[in-house]
Amino acid sequence: MRSRRLDYSESTRSALVDGAVELFTKRGYAGTSLDEIAKRARVTKGALYHHFSGKQALFEAAFEAVESLVYDRLDKIVNGPGSPWDRARGGLSAFIKSCLDPAYQRIAIHEAPVVMGWERWREAEERCSFGLVRAAIQALIQAGEIAAVPVDITARLLFGALSSAATEIAGSADPKKVGAEVEGVIVQLLERLRATSPNPAGEEQAAS
């Protein structure tokens, strides 16, 4: 029998995280005060510090909340049915779409490396959306769909490129159009990577 207290506790916790996501998205990490977040969740700072060890910890909770949504969506596609090529293309499209979410963009992409520190951010991303991008590239190479580029490096380049482009897309007058253009350029590059050089077995997956 699930305790009543646990329900309450979990409810306030998620209310805090929700408020954090909302405010961090709107005003950024530095621009939002803990009192404000607590107020939005109709509690005081005492409750906040009961659930989280500090502002950073609350941010990381918000980060995970935002990240998990994107991860679930991408995971279904990248590790779903279909050919490696189709899954990669679907994942690409879905990732660009996800990047248009203001919360994901500001919290997970822009502020997280600064707030959490790049090292910790990278570690977290490795288990999330970046990991999926990486896996998709690896799959493409192993299936012989594209040339045997170094996986780690290429994944980092692609992830950085898309993250950066995401802001450009979101900030443009016609996001849908610019998004399609971005996808077009990436696909064109991938096409050219597979045009030549058959590559039945993936060798040279790079170190690092």
Next chain:
Amino acid sequence: MRSRRLDYSESTRSALVDGAVELFTKRGYAGTSLDEIAKRARVTKGALYHHFSGKQALFEAAFEAVESLVYDRLDKIVNGPGSPWDRARGGLSAFIKSCLDPAYQRIAIHEAPVVMGWERWREAEERCSFGLVRAAIQALIQAGEIAAVPVDITARLLFGALSSAATEIAGSADPKKVGAEVEGVIVQLLERLRATSPNPAGEEQAAS
């Protein structure tokens, strides 16, 4: 006759900027106090606020200082002698090298978009290193060296990819090796972009 006072004033100002660059690089924007910066320049916060309107303004001065160094270096190469292709390749190499500078990486690439706001950062970058990347791609297309990809989009993708990779390079055990690998992947992509499709006059340079 240049006034003595102006010498002093300019000297303290540059001392403040130098200290800001150093501390922002080491501890980040949020982790650095103005007192500390002032102390390093052997003045007080009063002097700091005489020269700058606030912490943000000081950061922007540090940003410009760091950015101008990179810009000057790249400008000489990208707009220098040689074929468009060689200049682009030289610029690419120089940019990767520049990204290894901790100050440029943390201040100009990582924290600036967060501290200054992405809009303002983009505007500043347009006149600096990003503008050069953009110009280099444009030149390649106009010279018919590579396919007519949309300039704005591709520049954003490339800039984002390299910026992101820069941190990976700097954080790796063997930066020189990883840097070479990154350059290798980019060059390979460029090569494949020029392998096909002769493109004497650049059409379709994208909008946005």
Next chain:
DNA sequence: GGGCCAAACATACCATGGGTATGGCGACAG
């Protein structure tokens, strides 16, 4: 059901640090 405990908060307070208001001092013009 009554008392006890611990979790889940609230309240009051402190310290740091960005920002401001004001005062002093020395260089330069007249």
Next chain:
DNA sequence: CTGTCGCCATACCCATGGTATGTTTGGCCC
């Protein structure tokens, strides 16, 4: 020599992250 103004120091305010402690409340055992 004197007034003025730029350059900078001192003292202060206050918003905010963090802490220490008090208070309520649900759950459990007897």
